[in-house]
Amino acid sequence: MSKIAIIGGGIAGMEAAIRLSALNFEVHLIEKSFILGGHVKNWHMLFPDLSSATQLVEQQKNQLRDSVNILLGIEVIRASYTNNKYTLYFSDGSSNTFDAIILTTGFKLFPAQRKEEYGYSIYSNVITSAELEEYFQTDKPLYTKEHRIAERIAFIHCVGSRDDKVGNRYCSKVCCVTAVKQAMETARRNPGAEIYLFYMDLRMFDRQFEDLYFQAQTQYGIRFIRGRLSEVSEKPDSRLFLKFEDTLLGKPLRLTTDMLVLMVGMEPAENTGQLARLFNVPVGNDKFLLPKNLHQYRNLTNQPGIFLAGCVSGPKTIGETLTDARSAALEVYNYLNRN
Amino acid sequence: MKNVGKQLIWQQYQKEIAEDHFFYVRSCIRQNFFPGAEATFLRILKDVLHKDVYDDPAHTTCTGIGYHTDIIPLETTMTVVARQFALMTEKGYKNFIPSCVTSFGLYLEILESWHNHPEVLNQIRKYLKEATGRTFELPENIVHASDIIYKFRREIASKAKYRLVNQQTGQPLRVVEHIGCHYAKMFPHKSVGGAEFPRVLSGIIEEWGGEVIDYPERRHCCGFGFRQYFIKANRGYTFSSVKKKFDSMHPYSPDLIVTNCPGCNVFLDKGQYVISEQEGIVYGANGYGIPVLTFEELAGLIVGFDPWDIGLQVHQVSVEPLLDKMGVWYEPEKKYRGKNNIPLGQPLQPTVLKTF
Known part of the structure; x- marks a missing residue:
């Protein structure tokens, strides 16, 4: 039986493992943390249908067959390739040999403190979209750190994305619709709150995204301002003082808010560069791994037996990630049955 | 507000500041507006810190304005700057300290240009040689004068006669720090602390016992902006910027403003007079303004120099309320006496802003 290593236990890794174990391959799912589920396990609900993220992750875990060998708390530190097989050496001192490898290490969130002017980790009422999503698990209204109900909240799009200053020119794809979804959820929890979204473009590219955007405006009264935030300061009462430009009005403006949510984008996971070196897979200008080509071979790399799935090759929605993982599983199947 | 976040930022913006042997270049305007500041800096370096510093009378403007x-x-600007470096080279120095923030930014910009375009550097070498016969080396270390005071802030504190503490209440004085735009906004990594939360003055203030006020318009320009003030029709921008800053800092009741830029010092100090005349508004307590000091003047006060020797009598806003809070000893009758006790005359009184 052919042996496959899947490196990264997020939803892409789990999905590929589910598909390949169903095809009776011996699958080893390797995750450096001690929990499967990646970023999605911390998410509250998913756009555009507002379904449960936990449920998705739990369903995947339940589908992982007994044939999948799940290795938690382990990292690949070295690799070698001989006779069409890869030997992986792990951080616990063990090693194993595989016929194919899928890299599914995903992404890390942009560290918001790098946008120094937004005051994350300095002003207590500046939070990230990931922190807000985690807070939503509590089902409470949104309070400031001083325990006041937040009456005015601003969401800032493209924090760490499409931003030359931080070195990330690419779009992180999911933040626009996440902001709309989170703004609606905030409006539901804090009725009467004024909610502002500051965007460059609203990239509502997928099915039902536009509907969500429309609903946000018509049912929840969310205000969309096309413009960029230039800086944030704190007032004596801990409210936040925002300076921004409304690019439709062509005017610099100021706004005082109770809270600020930074829609942090995606960056390659910490170990992406290391994996690129281990398996000799090139990275793009965006530092995500490059597939063999961007059309027919999105899951293949320039190395035999090395495949990509999910956000390791660039930002993707959950739907795209799962489809990508299934596609990678099929490519692995074809590769192992090529003779 | 969480200082730990600022500390993480500060860690990313540290730079090498030479220990000794400095070639000092003065500002064009400071000697007119705040004539004691640069003399105080040299006195601190020589007499308090016992450093070797060379103040070359042959140097000129950097042409920054x-x-x-x-x-x-x-x-032309590059050739003038090359001449300053030639003077430094001729005197055997490698560590270059501009007094002025605009000059500091300009020197950095030119060095960066030469680094990226060596052919331009070669051309400028040729121009300087043809015009003056001089050659030059690039500085090994170039920092702003406020970086030097930051580097030696603890040593100065150990020799301090006064602290930034209200002698009546025992509370830290509340201090606004204002950093010149060209100190860090052009090259954040050539600053101490970066452009968003600069550390160079806040580190000095905290070391000397004060509390730094982080007010919403802290980063806003003082209003000088060159084209704003030098073009007469644009001067409204200058004073609206000044007013915006003072309106924003007013709720925090600052005892003192400290700057590291010649222009900022002028507009934050003398701007209070303009606003008081135009708007009838005064921002300090009891009808006085908020005193505005340069970092050198503040260092001079801390180590016990006579306030009138460091030129505080030529400030628009009276410094006496600050001196009284700090417990600084001074002779009021000597405020407008010059060398050898010669009377300098009394300035006219503003209509609204109270002065001593």
């Missing part, structure tokens, strides 16, 4: 108002070609 002309450069930023587009009246001097860049090649």
Whole structure:
């Protein structure tokens, strides 16, 4: 039986493992943390249908067959390739040999403190979209750190994305619709709150995204301002003082808010560069791994037996990630049955 | 507000500041507006810190004001700057300290240009040689004068006669720090602390016992902006900027403003007079303004120099309320006495702003 290593236990890794174990391959799912589920396990609900993220992750875990060998708390530190097989050496001192490898290490969130002017980790009422999503698990209204109900909240799009200053020119794809979804959820929890979204473009590219955007405006009264935030300061009462430009009005403006949510984008996971070196897979200008080509071979790399799935090759929605993982599983199947 | 976040940022913006043997270049305007500041800096370096510093009378303007108002070609500016470096080289120095923040930014900009375009550097070497017969080396270390005071802030504190503490209440004085735009906004990694939360003055203030006020318009320009003030029709921008800053800091009741830039010092100090005349508004307590000191003047006060020797009598806003809070000893009758006790005359009184 052919042996496959899947490196990264997020939803892409789990999905590929589910598909390949169903095809009776011996699958080893390797995750450096001690929990499967990646970023999605911390998410509250998913756009555009507002379904449960936990449920998705739990369903995947339940589908992982007994044939999948799940290795938690382990990292690949070295690799070698001989006779069409890869030997992986792990951080616990063990090693194993595989016929194919899928890299599914995903992404890390942009560290918001790098946008120094937004005051994350300095002003207590500046939070990230990931922190807000985690807070939503509590089902409470949104309070400031001083325990006041937040009456005015601003969401800032493209924090760490499409931003030359931080070195990330690419779009992180999911933040626009996440902001709309989170703004609606905030409006539901804090009725009467004024909610502002500051965007460059609203990239509502997928099915039902536009509907969500429309609903946000018509049912929840969310205000969309096309413009960029230039800086944030704190007032004596801990409210936040925002300076921004409304690019439709062509005017610099100021706004005082109770809270600020930074829609942090995606960056390659910490170990992406290391994996690129281990398996000799090139990275793009965006530092995500490059597939063999961007059309027919999105899951293949320039190395035999090395495949990509999910956000390791660039930002993707959950739907795209799962489809990508299934596609990678099929490519692995074809590769192992090529003779 | 969480200081730990600022500390993480500060860690990313540290730079090498030379220990000794400095070649000092003065500002064009400071000797007119705040004539004691540069003399105080040299006195601190020589007499308090016992450093070797050379103040060359042959050096000239860096042309920064002309450069930023587009009246001097860049090649001319570069050649003048090359001449300053030639003077430094001739005197055997490698560590270059500009007094002025605009000059500091300009020197960095030119060095960066030469680094990226060596052919321009070669051309400028040729121009300087043809015009003056001089050659030059690039500085090994170039920092702003406020970086030097930051580096030696603890040593100065150990020799301090006074602290930034209210002698009546025992509470830290509340201090606004204002950093000149060209100190860090052009090259954040050439600063101490970066452009968003600069550390160079806040580190000094905290070391000397004060509390730094982080107010919403802290980063806003003082309003000088070269084209704003030098073009008469645009001066409204200057004073609206000044007013915006004072309106924003007013709720925090600052005892003192400290700056590291010649222009900022002028507009934050004398701007209070303009606003008081135009708007009838005064921002300090009891009808007085908020005293505005340069970092050198503040260092001079801390180590016990006579306030009138460091030129505090030529400030628009009276410094006496600050001196009284700090417990600084001074002779009021000597405020307008010059060398050998010669009377300098009394300034006219503003209509609204109270002065001593």
